[in-house]
Amino acid sequence: MPKLLRSFLFVPADRPDRIEKAAAMQTDVVVVELEDGVAPERKAMARNHAGRMLAQLDFNGDVAVRVNRISTLNGVADILALAEWPHKPDMLMIPKVESAGEIQIYDSLLTEIDAQCELIPLVESSRGLQAMTSIVTASSRISAIAFGGADLSAELECLFAWEPLLIHRATLVAAGALAGIPLIDAPFLEIRDNPGLANECKRVRELGYSGKLCIHPSQLETVNRAFSPTQEEVKRAKRILEAVASQGSGAIAVDGRIVDGPLVVAAQHVVDIA
Numbered sequence: 001m002p003k004l005l006r007s008f009l010f011v012p013a014d015r016p017d018r019i020e021k022a023a024a025m026q027t028d029v030v031v032v033e034l035e036d037g038v039a040p041e042r043k044a045m046a047r048n049h050a051g052r053m054l055a056q057l058d059f060n061g062d063v064a065v066r067v068n069r070i071s072t073l074n075g076v077a078d079i080l081a082l083a084e085w086p087h088k089p090d091m092l093m094i095p096k097v098e099s100a101g102e103i104q105i106y107d108s109l110l111t112e113i114d115a116q117c118e119l120i121p122l123v124e125s126s127r128g129l130q131a132m133t134s135i136v137t138a139s140s141r142i143s144a145i146a147f148g149g150a151d152l153s154a155e156l157e158c159l160f161a162w163e164p165l166l167i168h169r170a171t172l173v174a175a176g177a178l179a180g181i182p183l184i185d186a187p188f189l190e191i192r193d194n195p196g197l198a199n200e201c202k203r204v205r206e207l208g209y210s211g212k213l214c215i216h217p218s219q220l221e222t223v224n225r226a227f228s229p230t231q232e233e234v235k236r237a238k239r240i241l242e243a244v245a246s247q248g249s250g251a252i253a254v255d256g257r258i259v260d261g262p263l264v265v266a267a268q269h270v271v272d273i274a
Helices: 016-023 040-056 073-084 100-112 126-130 132-136 149-156 162-179 194-207 217-226 231-247 261-273
Strands: 007-012 029-033 062-066 091-094 118-123 145-147 183-185 211-214 252-254 257-259
Touching: 007 016, 007 217, 016 029, 016 040, 029 040, 040 062, 040 073, 091 100, 100 118, 100 132, 118 126, 118 132, 126 132, 126 149, 126 162, 132 162, 145 162, 149 162, 162 183, 162 194, 183 194, 194 211, 194 217, 211 217, 231 252, 231 257, 231 261, 257 261
Parallel strands: 007 029, 007 211, 029 062, 062 091, 091 118, 118 145, 145 183, 183 211
Antiparallel strands: 252 257
């Protein structure tokens, strides 16, 4: 069964109490935050907490660490600390990625310290968008790519809203398909607006995204439900696969609609993740 990457819950590494709570929550990935969510003067302490909590806790899902950029002293310190942690995270989330070279540096460093971490680049700038094709193919460690809409909207001086960012969200879709990796959408900032969150999840799922970054536990149920197949979607997918099994390959009719190879692949994916 493919790994589910629907929900990514951010928790600051300088708050071990929150990490402990998040470990038991219904999130596919807990993202232990060392970058923007931790004040500069607390980063050293946060690294110590992160390493200790990864060793002590049994996480319900996967655990990622969002590190600082490798071009900064804090980014270098993050990797040096990770090298000493007895328990490595499943993933590293790499912020503000703008070139394939950055990914290759992380790949080399992780290989040197014998860490089997996957990589999730965060694309948060116009330069990163321009380099998408080379970024997604830079390393076999890349397991997903995430859209960082807040930083991008600040750079472009546009609203952090659906319409201004639609074209940039769509840019990631072709790149993700090229590399065969899932896409994770930017967080929805209104933590008390679950109907608005559900609507945005529906839209990005229709674009081809597989999950969403979350900034509050209250968002998890909505996000997990939005990126999971409905019962009707699963039933239809099974009907397609049963029809193919009985009638053979080629174009066939299911529920009055012509189904061919690509739709069969999509149906198999729905069944696999259900």
